[in-house]
Amino acid sequence: MVAKAPPTFSEDQASAYDRVADILRAMGVDLENATLTPVAEGKAQVLAVVGKAGSGKTMLLASIYKDLRAAGVDIITGDFEGRKRKDRRSLAVLAPTNKAASVLRLRGVPATTIHRILYTPLYDPQYEAIAEWLAGQALRPEVEGLTEVALDRAKAFYDAVPSVPGALAAAGLRGSDFIKGWKRREEPLDIGFVDESSMLDQRQFDDLREIFPTLVLFGDPAQLAPVGLSGEMIFDTLGPERRLVLSRIHRQAEGNPILDLAHALANPAIGFYEFEQMVEQAAARDDRVQMVQRVDSDLMARSPILVWRNATRIRLITAFRAAHGAPEFGMIAGEPLICDGIELPLKHRKKRIDLEARGLIKGAQVIYLGPGNRDGFAKLHVVGAEEPQVSAASIIKIEKPNEEEPFIPSAARMGASFLHGAAVTIHKAQGSQWETVQVFAPDLYAAFQAGRTEAGLPLWKRLAYVAITRAEHRLLWVVRNRLARPSSVLGVEDLRQTPAPFALSVPDENN
Numbered sequence: 001m002v003a004k005a006p007p008t009f010s011e012d013q014a015s016a017y018d019r020v021a022d023i024l025r026a027m028g029v030d031l032e033n034a035t036l037t038p039v040a041e042g043k044a045q046v047l048a049v050v051g052k053a054g055s056g057k058t059m060l061l062a063s064i065y066k067d068l069r070a071a072g073v074d075i076i077t078g079d080f081e082g083r084k085r086k087d088r089r090s091l092a093v094l095a096p097t098n099k100a101a102s103v104l105r106l107r108g109v110p111a112t113t114i115h116r117i118l119y120t121p122l123y124d125p126q127y128e129a130i131a132e133w134l135a136g137q138a139l140r141p142e143v144e145g146l147t148e149v150a151l152d153r154a155k156a157f158y159d160a161v162p163s164v165p166g167a168l169a170a171a172g173l174r175g176s177d178f179i180k181g182w183k184r185r186e187e188p189l190d191i192g193f194v195d196e197s198s199m200l201d202q203r204q205f206d207d208l209r210e211i212f213p214t215l216v217l218f219g220d221p222a223q224l225a226p227v228g229l230s231g232e233m234i235f236d237t238l239g240p241e242r243r244l245v246l247s248r249i250h251r252q253a254e255g256n257p258i259l260d261l262a263h264a265l266a267n268p269a270i271g272f273y274e275f276e277q278m279v280e281q282a283a284a285r286d287d288r289v290q291m292v293q294r295v296d297s298d299l300m301a302r303s304p305i306l307v308w309r310n311a312t313r314i315r316l317i318t319a320f321r322a323a324h325g326a327p328e329f330g331m332i333a334g335e336p337l338i339c340d341g342i343e344l345p346l347k348h349r350k351k352r353i354d355l356e357a358r359g360l361i362k363g364a365q366v367i368y369l370g371p372g373n374r375d376g377f378a379k380l381h382v383v384g385a386e387e388p389q390v391s392a393a394s395i396i397k398i399e400k401p402n403e404e405e406p407f408i409p410s411a412a413r414m415g416a417s418f419l420h421g422a423a424v425t426i427h428k429a430q431g432s433q434w435e436t437v438q439v440f441a442p443d444l445y446a447a448f449q450a451g452r453t454e455a456g457l458p459l460w461k462r463l464a465y466v467a468i469t470r471a472e473h474r475l476l477w478v479v480r481n482r483l484a485r486p487s488s489v490l491g492v493e494d495l496r497q498t499p500a501p502f503a504l505s506v507p508d509e510n511n
Contacts, residue, residue, distance in 0.1 A: 009063075013056050016049050016244040020064055020216060023047055027214045029089055029191070031064075034071040036089045039190055039213060046209065048197070048217040048235035051246030052266075053469040054259040057218045060246075061193055062109050065093060068191070076117070076189060077110050077162065090190040092117055092212075096199040098359045100431035102384030104195060110162060111195065115356050118185055118207060127168060134158045134167055146171060163386050185211060192216070196431045198223040200234045222266070222465050224427055225455065232455065257286040258475050262468045265461045272448040272460060276441070279477045291477050294484040295438060297323045300422040301336060301490055302367075303434040305478070306467045308443035313423045314399045316440070319483045320422040321398075324490045331368050331396065331409050334490040336421035337380075338428065339364040343395055343417045359385035360392060360416040363428055368396070369492055376412030381495050388495075392416050426467045437471035439464070441479050 009017060021031045023045045028037040051057050068091050069075060076092040093111040095101040104111035123131060130146075132138035134155065143151070150171040157163075157170035192212035194200065197219035200208075208215055217235050225233050235243060264270055264278055282289040295305055300320050307313050326332050341362045344352045359382035360366075369379035369389070378394040393415030397406035406419075423440075444467075447460035454462055468475060 009060075010056065010246075010248045012244075012246050012248050013060050016060060016246060017064065019244055020047065020049070023214065023216075024068075024191070027191075029068065029071060029073065031067045031071055036072055036087070038087050039089065044209070044213045046215045046217070046238065046242060048219065048238055048243045049246065050217075050219050050221050050235055050243060052220055052222050053262055053465075054256065055246035055248065057220070057246060058104070058107065058195065061093070061104075061195060061218050062107055065091065065109050065193065073191070075110055077112050088190075091193065092189055092191070093193045093195070094208075095195045095431065096204070097196075097361070097431045098364055098382060098384035099433070100196045100199075100384075103433055105386075113359075113361065114194070114204060114208070115361055117189070117192075117211065119183065119357055122183060127173070130154065130168065130171075131164045134164060146173075161386075165387055169387065188213065190214065194218065196220075197235060198233045199226060199431050201226045202234070205234045220469075222262075222462065223430055223469075224462055224466055257282040257289045258468060258471050261289070261475075262465050265465050272445060275464070276477075276479075283477070288473060289475050289477070291479060292438075293478075293480045294482040295319075295440070295478050296476065297483050297486045298488055299436060299438060299476075301334060302494070303436055303438070304336065304365075304421055304424040304429070305438040305440055306426050306429050306470065307423055307440045308426060308447050308463055310425065311401070312440060312443050313425060315401050316423040316483070317399065317420045318401055321420070323483060323486050326490075329407065329409060332490060333368060333370050334492045335368045337366040337368055337396065337418040338421040338424060339366060340397070340417045340419045342415070344414050355392060355416050358382070358390055358392075359388070360390075363431075365421060365432070366418060367492060367495060369495075371410065376410070376415070378410055381492070394418060426463050429470050430466055433470055433472050435472050436474040436476065437467070438476040438478055439467040441477055442481055 024031060027043060027045060028039055030036070049057060049060065072089070074088055074090040076090050093104060093109050094114050094117055095104060095111050096114055098113055101111040101113050126143055129138060129141040130143060130151070133140050140151065154167040154171040158167035161167075188211050190212065191214045192208060193216050194208065195218045197217035198221070200217070219233065219235055221233065221235075223233075261275075261278060261282060265275065270278070279289065280291050283291045295316065297320055299305075300316075301324075305316055307316065321335070324332070326335065339360050339362055342352050342355055342360070364385075365383040367381040367383065369381055372378050372391045372394075376393055377391050378396065379391050380389070380394070382388045382390060393412035394410055395408065395412060395415055395417045396410040397408055397417065397419055399406045399419065444460050444464050447463055448458070450459070452459040
């Protein structure tokens with residue numbers, strides 16, 4: 001097998017790598033000599049690496065991760081941490097959402113969500129022995145009720161996908177067998193890398209600083225700031241000496257018409273009409289950009305159309321459901337959902353943690369698989385989660401045009417709350433990417449007409465930038481308020497069909 005050539009850094013990437021390496025060396029991790037010394041108490045460092053789409057932030061993050069792993073740094077994934085050692089150095093790679101974490105995992109970086117680091121699983125002792133063995137920290141155990149063949153299956157799974165819950169599920173165990181609960185992290189970790197850090201709010205940042213003495217943020221300054229931060233992002237609060245800017249577009253991104261359009265938005269001379277002309281010209285040159293007259297209803301099932309206004313979102317969802325023949329007062333398998341939060345009273349904090357730890361956090365993309373085995377439960381596929389199929393107490397809300405209250409086709413008394421996900425606002429799309437993305441241009445025109453600005457830039461340009469950069473390979477610029485008829489029946493055959501390793505439950509509210 002021919003070894004992969006190391007990445008070729010641009011000048012600003014190389015400079016950023018060296019700066020991060022300097023900070024890590026000061027904290028006892030020497031990448032150049034692959035040596036580690038115990039973390040020094042009381043020392044703390046925060047650094048931000050920022051750059052627009054195509055500047056190579058993810059490539060840089062992945063390269064530093066690989067060098068840290070080669071130096072002997074333990075990788076923390078949120079599944080299982082193993083025994084604490086005084087001399088251990090560790091790294092956790094985080095993202096605000098499951099979808100953002102899954103983008104990194106597809107590139108070979110074992111990322112997890114911020115929530116999975118804030119809360120740690122409590123393992124049953126006999127199954128913890130299996131986890132330690134899988135992680136290379138103990139000898140192969142003998143576990144009552146598990147055959148050698150089952151342990152072999154667990155090991156084979158873990159060698160292919162380093163997930164302890166996934167490996168234990170491959171051995172025939174359910175989450176309720178080996179995970180007895182979750183607890184808020186009490187002990188700090190070591191080094192934390194945070195991708196898509198433009199999505200961080202102040203509370204999350206404060207939590208991360210408590211946990212990680214060394215924290216490196218990777219983010220895009222051209223995206224939309226979290227609601228409530230008035231256009232300012234967390235890395236904007238750091239001094240200039242703590243911000244490294246990647247300004248050069250990396251060679252792998254050159255000639256990409258989608259990124260060319262995104263970067264053209266920085267030109268103050270380009271208005272909305274000029275920009276639409278650029279989209280039309282790009283579409284004439286390259287089929288990765290298309291100017292289309294209708295919304296593709298087939299595509300909406302897995303890649304939501306991106307809009308600005310809530311009224312547009314609800315109208316397009318209603319049209320999508322009608323086009324696919326969904327009943328007015330029911331759900332069909334394959335309909336996309338967006339988690340809108342957890343509706344639980346404070347006394348059920350443990351169940352909230354259970355639901356969120358399994359990926360049902362606000363903004364998570366979910367596919368409805370069908371009703372659960374208990375009243376009020378739904379079978380769900382959590383997009384981007386490492387163990388995606390779950391059964392959860394669910395409150396599904398279908399909003400309708402000109403109606404204040406949503407219709408609720410499926411509802412537990414309390415649990416995970418969902419809105420329909422065939423269309424989402426551009427704000428909620430941050431942190432996600434899809435192979436093909438539809439952008440609803442009439443909404444961006446409405447933002448242009450409104451004349452609003454955010455952090456000194458026209459709002460329509462920020463919206464357009466975020467929407468366009470959600471596309472990995474193809475951009476559809478939808479110019480008319482029309483929906484094409486679907487060409488196929490809505491279903492779930494495209495999803496990975498494996499037994500759900502977890503059965504999530506919410507206790508009776510009277511208990």
